[in-house]
Amino acid sequence: MSRAYNFCAGPAALPTAVLEQAQQEILDFQGKGLSIMEMSHRDKVFVDIAEKAEQDLRDLMGISDDYAVLFLQGGASTQFAMVPMNLLGEGETADYINTGQWSKKAIKEAGRYGKINVAASSEDSHFTTVPPQESWKLSANPAYLHYCPNETIGGLEYSFIPEVGETPLVADMSSTILSRPVDVNRFGMIYAGAQKNIGPAGLTLVIIRKDLLGKAGAHVPAMLNYQTHADNGSMYNTPPTYAWYLAGLVFEWLKKQGGVANMAEINQRKAEKLYGFIDGSDFYSNPVEKISRSWMNVPFVLADDALDKTFLAEADAAGLLNLKGHRSVGGMRASIYNAVPEAAVDALIAFMADFEKRNG
Amino acid sequence: MSRAYNFCAGPAALPTAVLEQAQQEILDFQGKGLSIMEMSHRDKVFVDIAEKAEQDLRDLMGISDDYAVLFLQGGASTQFAMVPMNLLGEGETADYINTGQWSKKAIKEAGRYGKINVAASSEDSHFTTVPPQESWKLSANPAYLHYCPNETIGGLEYSFIPEVGETPLVADMSSTILSRPVDVNRFGMIYAGAQKNIGPAGLTLVIIRKDLLGKAGAHVPAMLNYQTHADNGSMYNTPPTYAWYLAGLVFEWLKKQGGVANMAEINQRKAEKLYGFIDGSDFYSNPVEKISRSWMNVPFVLADDALDKTFLAEADAAGLLNLKGHRSVGGMRASIYNAVPEAAVDALIAFMADFEKRNG
CATH class of the missing domain: 3.40.640.10 (Type I PLP-dependent aspartate aminotransferase-like (Major domain))
Incomplete structure (x- = not known):
């Protein structure tokens, strides 16, 4: 398992x-x-x-x-x-x-x-x-x-x-x-x-x-x-x-886990890490105004959408599943609900950084 | 387990x-x-x-x-x-x-x-x-x-x-x-x-x-x-x-299991066994006209309903669960759906016979 x-x-x-x-x-x-x-x-x-x-x-x-x-x-x-x-x-x-x-x-x-x-x-x-x-x-x-x-x-x-x-x-x-x-x-x-x-x-x-x-x-x-x-x-x-x-x-x-207040701290940290990484890159971007960015669902696009399929296939192979954006909007989306651990976000960011290095 | x-x-x-x-x-x-x-x-x-x-x-x-x-x-x-x-x-x-x-x-x-x-x-x-x-x-x-x-x-x-x-x-x-x-x-x-x-x-x-x-x-x-x-x-x-x-x-x-035709054979046999036992007893009875008796849900009552609680408690202890009738009608009910094996019906009948012998 x-x-x-x-x-x-x-x-x-x-x-x-x-x-x-x-x-x-x-x-x-x-x-x-x-x-x-x-x-x-x-x-x-x-x-x-x-x-x-x-x-x-x-x-x-x-x-x-x-x-x-x-x-x-x-x-x-x-x-x-x-x-x-x-x-x-x-x-x-x-x-x-x-x-x-x-x-x-x-x-x-x-x-x-x-x-x-x-x-x-x-x-x-x-x-x-x-x-x-x-x-x-x-x-x-x-x-x-x-x-x-x-x-x-x-x-x-x-x-x-x-x-x-x-x-x-x-x-x-x-x-x-x-x-x-x-x-x-x-x-x-x-x-x-x-x-x-x-x-x-x-x-x-x-x-x-x-x-x-x-x-x-x-x-x-x-x-x-x-x-x-x-x-x-x-x-x-x-x-x-x-x-x-x-x-x-x-x-x-x-x-x-310490209840919802504790989850909120973890969720905020997870979201800030991921948005921070995206904002610090020219390779990835998120279009939502900063004050209204979701802690739970983080959509992002690659500057070159020709790389989308490669990104998703490699993420999947790396054990980072279901990052495809909703069929109506395309791109990527990382949903980072309560049950998604902080380590998952760290692993995603590490993968995204590596993918950018190899393709940016 | x-x-x-x-x-x-x-x-x-x-x-x-x-x-x-x-x-x-x-x-x-x-x-x-x-x-x-x-x-x-x-x-x-x-x-x-x-x-x-x-x-x-x-x-x-x-x-x-x-x-x-x-x-x-x-x-x-x-x-x-x-x-x-x-x-x-x-x-x-x-x-x-x-x-x-x-x-x-x-x-x-x-x-x-x-x-x-x-x-x-x-x-x-x-x-x-x-x-x-x-x-x-x-x-x-x-x-x-x-x-x-x-x-x-x-x-x-x-x-x-x-x-x-x-x-x-x-x-x-x-x-x-x-x-x-x-x-x-x-x-x-x-x-x-x-x-x-x-x-x-x-x-x-x-x-x-x-x-x-x-x-x-x-x-x-x-x-x-x-x-x-x-x-x-x-x-x-x-x-x-x-x-x-x-x-x-x-x-x-x-x-x-051989599909629905095979289940029907088993279900009919299960039902006939149980109704047959009930009909052969003065201690138990089922009120439904014979031609319209359900193969799936077999309600029955004890001649003396003062024994209901004992019956249910002893059945439960014998690993025969959930025999209580619907709250609106009382008595007993054995639901013998597809997933209830024939051995369960045999065990129920054996228990009922023994209970009758001890209380009849």
């Missing part, structure tokens, strides 16, 4: 220690004679796992009892529909900020359910900037404001949490959740697909202020109504139990 | 050989240096796994190119909404047959989206019978007819496939899929949550005749539109990759 350094944007690297524990328990969970996968979600053994996972997440993020934490399915793409179906009342308007491809998808989907106001967009800068909040054209009384704090594809991350007064702030945190401390109390709702910083694909976390529950109309499917899941502890139907268990192992691992 | 006999109704037993292979590959898939869980769904390695799983399922069930096979999320409960959202046009009526708690849930959810006609119900017999088709009061021109061929809770299984002419037949096969051969061509659509005969919870299979695609209105979420998933090979967004991989291992295992 050999583990490479994995820079995949998602489904992304998981901590080796988590996979080792899962491996050990997969056929027989703690002497019970069966796998977690083979157990009813209503079995006390699983219920304990599920509750501990929720509590560990609450501890890690400082989530108060004012919020429900839901373990759902369907990915962020299902949230693009659920948010307006649950929070956008008849005749109301929702504000959206457009800072990249995931924002755009959320905006497009929301358009099916009511009036959407795109209050700001950085499409003119090819999503290399975050529009300053002073420039946002907010509605008079929006049902909520939606934004994507970290755009996985563009590698663009907000350096601030929007100030929106009483308006519920809704954030797609899929690729930034748990990477740094965040004041949950400033949000009406946070959601995240699991497959970047939480666990395997097929699990979606929703953290929603309880006063925002119960607004969905009768036409909303039970499974798409947050109230259904809040009322049933995310067990209205069979949840994705194995993914929930793995997420719990990741939360335990994060606590052992 | 010791593996007990697991009679859980779902999430249910998986083949030990499947879990052993998963265990071996979980940290490093075939020398690639990472887990299947940590890999992009667009990686050729995963795409090959996904395509092979689909092909193996097509081979096992004899699914022609007239049908799309979709690997989705959300469980059968999400299908309860998706079916009418996709197939029930404005002003149309859908027919439903009510044979148990899962039928009822499907009927209740469908009621949000249009006119539902319950064409027959066996609620009067406490769902111990399947209403004969001659008694069904079908609509003049229904958009589809929905039924649940195997009711997991009641242990009731149709002994026939309804004859409905040109009406698309829609079946919730969650707890019977792959347990016996079925002529897919007689169905407009088949769906199944994975956690009984396919793989872990968090994956839902949909097999839909292609001419039924594309009927959803603009108000239907992209993620709840079958067309979206058919157009994108179930990769419109990140699918539950690990569950998909595990389902693929189960399909491979089924092929090695």
Whole structure:
């Protein structure tokens, strides 16, 4: 068994220690004679796992009892529909900020359910900037404001949490959740697909202020109504139990690492090293304005894109996997989530320096 | 490591050989240096796994190119909404047959989206019978007819496939899929949550005749539109990759067992043994009419329900797990899906005989 350094944007690297524990328990969970996968979600053994996972997440993020934490399915793409179906009342308007491809998808989907106001967009800068909040054209009384704090594809991350007064702030945190401390109390709702910083694909976390529950109309499917899941502890139907268990192992691992504050220090150091190296080179470049560079997703291009294929093939051979940029933008992208160790970034920089020396 | 006999109704037993292979590959898939869980769904390695799983399922069930096979999320409960959202046009009526708690849930959810006609119900017999088709009061021109061929809770299984002419037949096969051969061509659509005969919870299979695609209105979420998933090979967004991989291992295992025809022989033998033993006893009983007894879920009660707790505790101690009946009906239930070996049924019968001798 050999583990490479994995820079995949998602489904992304998981901590080796988590996979080792899962491996050990997969056929027989703690002497019970069966796998977690083979157990009813209503079995006390699983219920304990599920509750501990929720509590560990609450501890890690400082989530108060004012919020429900839901373990759902369907990915962020299902949230693009659920948010307006649950929070956008008849005749109301929702504000959206457009800072990249995931924002755009959320905006497009929301358009099916009511009036959407795109209050700001950085499409003119090819999503290399975050529009300053002073420039946002907010509605008079929006049902909520939606934004994507970290755009996985563009590698663009907000350096601030929007100030929106009483308006519920809704954030797609899929690729930034748990990477740094965040004041949950400033949000009406946070959601995240699991497959970047939480666990395997097929699990979606929703953290929603309880006063925002119960607004969905009768036409909303039970499974798409947050109230259904809040009322049933995310067990209205069979949840994705194995993914929930793995997420719990990741939360335990994060606590052992010193929690999110400690991860933030490591993540900042990893990102600064990599951006510092890129900025110090004429061979590599990153287009994003410095203040809005993502700690999690670092896209970069080679000055001569004819070398892209060689770069990727040699990186792969060196055990540096999945550095290809998103198919919609090309170039390279190193996703350096919590589970990607600092040594991986060091190894990447050493490889990039060597590649430049040989090809620059 | 010791593996007990697991009679859980779902999430249910998986083949030990499947879990052993998963265990071996979980940290490093075939020398690639990472887990299947940590890999992009667009990686050729995963795409090959996904395509092979689909092909193996097509081979096992004899699914022609007239049908799309979709690997989705959300469980059968999400299908309860998706079916009418996709197939029930404005002003149309859908027919439903009510044979148990899962039928009822499907009927209740469908009621949000249009006119539902319950064409027959066996609620009067406490769902111990399947209403004969001659008694069904079908609509003049229904958009589809929905039924649940195997009711997991009641242990009731149709002994026939309804004859409905040109009406698309829609079946919730969650707890019977792959347990016996079925002529897919007689169905407009088949769906199944994975956690009984396919793989872990968090994956839902949909097999839909292609001419039924594309009927959803603009108000239907992209993620709840079958067309979206058919157009994108179930990769419109990140699918539950690990569950998909595990389902693929189960399909491979089924092929090695001689396919569904062979499983049907084993399943029939398992069921006949257990029902035969129950019928031969005054101590145990099963209330379902003989022709409609499920091969997969065998509910039974003790003549003296004061003994229930002792029965369950002793069974558990003997390594016969999860025999408690559904919380809504009580008693016992042995779910004997494909992955539950014949030896488990033999062991259960031996235990039941011994328990009767000591307590009868």
